[in-house]
Amino acid sequence: MEKKLYFYQNFEEKMFCNTESYICAVDEKGRVLIPAKFRKDNEDLIEKGFYLKQSTDFPCLELFPSETWFEYMKILNGMGAFNKTVIAYKTKFLANVKQVTLDKTNRILISKDLLNVCSIGKEIKMVPLTDRYQIWDSEMYQQHLASLAEDDFTEITEKLDEMFRNNLKP
DSSP, X not given: OOOOOOGGGGOGGGSOSOOOOEEEEXXXXXXXXXXXXXXXXXXXXXXXXXXXXXXXXXXXXXXXXXXXXXXXXXXHHXXXXXXXXXXXXXXXXXXXXXXXXXXXXXXXXXXXXXXXXXXXXXXXXXXXXXXXXXXXXXXXXXXXXXXXXHHHHHHHHHHHHHHHHHHSOX
């Protein structure tokens, strides 16, 4: 029997070490102080930097550890270079990507274009997704959560459970 390999199986050592959400202030220049607990739990990832991009699915940003980002780039590079669907996907996925590092005062800079495209104001919510963090405007995140009907969440959970059982069997 052929064993299926999924891209996320390679990310175990490159994932964020915690699953906590954080609320952070955004100053007038777009700088965000990264919380001490996040820094402590992810020291090895912080040294290597991050990639910040607009989400393809939601009005938020996504913060990837560099090593995770490079794994995604390997996957994208393995796709058809001349296939229009692949090119369209890469174009959207790679739109507005910025490499970011923490400055001497433990802040990252979110560029004005990324702040604007996701309508980020003076406060963000950092939400973990194991291999990356979503960065939302705090108010928009609350609206997003409120818009997810309980029935929709139950249906999504059932679909994910079915996918897991069907695809990850040995």
